[in-house]
Amino acid sequence: MNSEIKHYGWLALVAALVATIPLMTSNDFYLRIVFLIGVNYIAASGLNVLVNYTGQKSLGHAGLFAVGAYAVALLTTRWGWNPWAAFAMAGVLAGLFGVVIALPALRVKGPALAMVTIGFGIVVEKVVSEWQDVFAGQQGIYGVVPLKLGDQMFASSHWVWFVLALCVVLHVMFRHLLAGRFGRAFMAVNTAEVAAESVGVSVYKFKVLAFVISAFTCGIAGALITQQNQYINSDFITFNLSVFFLLVVLFGGNSVYGPLLGAVVLTLLDSLLSRWPGVQHFTYGALLLFALYAMPNGLAGTLRSLARKYAPGLLATPQLPQDLPAWQLKSAAPLASTGAEGLLDGRGIYKAYGGVVPTNEVDICIKPGHVHSLIGPNGAGKTTLLNILSGIVVPERGSIQFAGQSIVGVSPNRIARMGLGRTFQNLRLFSDMTVLDNVKVGLHAHIQAGFFASLIGVGKARRAELAARDEALQILDRLHLRDKALHTAGSLPYGLQRRLELARALATHPRLLLLDEPAAGLNPQETQELIQVIARIRDLGITVLLIEHHMDLVMAVSDHVIVLDYGQKIAEGTPQQVQSNPRVIAAYLGSDDESEDEAMNGGKHA
Structure with a gap:
């Protein structure tokens, strides 16, 4: 709470200092620079959510800026809208265009995503340039109605105060959003999409949401520029504008304060270099390379590192409560009556990758309250089966009932919400x-x-x-x-x-917890601790399905063992039954009798 009070105290102080600038000078050039810092911050604050938090690179946000700019121009000049209503609608329309971009764009990743957004920006630039009847091209739209207080149009000082108020509101809102449930989900999507899905985060939904947020703030920025100028033309909508917005975000860094730092530094730099466009564009490119390679965490990250090293007292340390009661699992709804024998019941599960069949007509029944182990030699198809059960891989045929409901084709995040949790063979933490x-x-x-x-x-x-x-x-x-x-x-x-x-x-x-080789890389002491941890998990009422090569662990914790080989189930039963099964000895542990081994292989692949 003390850190919150301190933050709002500093915010109020900075806002008050900026608010006094119009009182100390009437120079329109200086007031214009302060106004542009605010506008660039507004555009970058939403783009920060998309780029730094969600990890989606966009080079087409000049197109979304254009949506807001031309929306407010057309609504006020041709349809007679109230300027305040037009301003609000500009943000809404830009947000809708954000959805339009996101839905097809998010089917691709990385550089391909950036290319799609570039394509959108180029299309918008061409439309506003060439469709003269509507957008007036380079001639532009004059007479855009500015914001008013009663019958008085905003003066330069009013624009500074209004943008300042917007910046403060957006900063507070984004600070709350990114410090909470939504901010963590955005960062999880950025770090490890599969892991995010496995804990119930819809990756697609949060990517679309990030696009909408960034589009809304860019649309608001476009509307502000247009209404302040009372004019807009196609020269405003260039690829360089998209690069500038991205540069503000990357240079500012991955922090709620990053867009502000980037907007202040780069707007001032832009004003200084405005007389030399060639130098200006060169500087953008050089700074973009610098931000990507020499300062990957941006200006905010660099300042945070310096503060951590030289002035740790400036960084707030959360105060955590002590003496909390022991954690308890939430009670689950009773299983639906569908005729299924267990918590999870899979029949005839089949998945092939070309000529490789890692899961070949596997039947599996997981009974509530038990620890089940899934074992087999490398390449037996164990992880593929776990991926199928958790929704990451869709089987070609077969049925899977979990808690009385079919989960074939259901997204991993929905399966996780139903009560199926998992870990991964290769760690997928949000590091x-x-x-x-x-x-x-x-x-x-x-x-x-x-x-x-x-x-x-x-x-x-x-x-x-x-x-x-x-x-x-x-x-x-x-x-x-x-x-x-x-x-x-x-x-x-x-x-x-x-x-x-x-x-x-x-x-x-989870009602069912899938553990994919949890002992991998652990030393003997850590493995013994893991045995106790799994026992405590079972005592909480959680059913466990475990993949493990460590046989001592399997035999110590398992109630039931299932053995796979070449994608087929070759045995199941208690640990003692499986341990003495000849097919398991031949396929998994090996056999000293060569002829017996050949016989086993012949029967196995018949």
């Missing part, structure tokens, strides 16, 4: 987030805070966030990670990272 925030991402589906409530950050959203913090600490305490809560996940030793991934999976409140 740049804290240990505490990793577990909070696991709680994502259980935090009852909507988008607009999270923007405001008080009331229900505030209570939900505090409850999530407390529950995440309870889970960490269960796995003896409480003292690491504020450490960065990627800085933990490997064994603790394994345990953290398990804590994140537990946070989803």
Whole structure:
């Protein structure tokens, strides 16, 4: 709470100082620069969510700026709209165009995504240049109605104060949003999409949402420029504008303060170099390369690193509650009566990749309250089967019932919300987030805070966030990670990272927990601790399906063992039954009798 008070105190002080600028000078050039800093911050604040938090690079936001600019121009000059209503509508229309871009663009990734957004920007630029009857091309649209106070049009000082107010509101709202449930989901999508899906975060939904947010703020920025100038033409809408917005975000850095730092530095630099367009464009390119390679965390990240090294007292350390009650699993709804024998029942599951068949007509039944182990030699198809059960891979045929519902073709995030959690063979932590925030991402589906409530950050959203913090600490305490809560996940030793991934999976409140080689890379002591952890998980009422090569662990924790070989189930039963099964000995452990081995192989592949 003290850090919150300190933050708002500094915010009020900075806002008050900026608000006095129009009182100290009437120079339109200086006031114009302050206005442009605010406009560029507004455009970059939303783009920051898309680029730095969600990891989606866009080079077409000049097109979204154009949507807002031309919307307010056409609405006020041709259809006689009230300038305030037109201003609001400009943001809404730009947001809708954000959806239009996002839906096709997000089917591709990386450089291909950037190319799609470039294409959108070029199309918009050509439309406003060539469609003279509507957009008037380079001649432009004159007489755009500016914002007014009563019958008085905004003067330069009013524009500064209005943009300042918008910047303060947006900063507060984005600070709440990005510090909570939505911010963590954006960062999870950026870091590890498959892991985000596995804890109930819809990757596609959050990418689209990030596009809409960035489009809305760019549209607002376009409307502000147009109404302040009372004019817009196609020369405003260039590829260089998209590059400038992206540069502000990348140069500012991955922080809620990044867009502000980038907007201040680059707007001032842009004003200084405006007389030399060639030098200006060269500088943009040089700074973009510098931001990408020499300063990957941007100006905000560099300042944060310096503060951590030389003035750690400036960085707020959250105060965490002590003596919380022990964590308990939420009670699950009773299973639907469908005739299925277990919590999860799969029949005839088949998946092929060309001539390779990692899952060949596998039947599997997972009974509630048991620890099931899935074993087999390398390449037997174990991880493929887990990926099918968790929705990451869709089988070509077969049925899978989980908790009485079919989950074939259901998205991984929906399956996770139904109560199926998992860990991964290769660690998929959100490595740049804290240990505490990793577990909070696991709680994502259980935090009852909507988008607009999270923007405001008080009331229900505030209570939900505090409850999530407390529950995440309870889970960490269960796995003896409480003292690491504020450490960065990627800085933990490997064994603790394994345990953290398990804590994140537990946070989803699973009915069934899939563990893919949880002992991989652990030393003997850590393996013994894992045996105890799995036993405690079962005691909580969670059913476990475990893939593991460590036979001592399998035999110690399992109630039921399933053996795969070449994608087929060759045996199942108690650990003792499987351990003495001749087919398992031949296929998994090997056989000393060569003729017996040949006989086993012949029977196996018949």
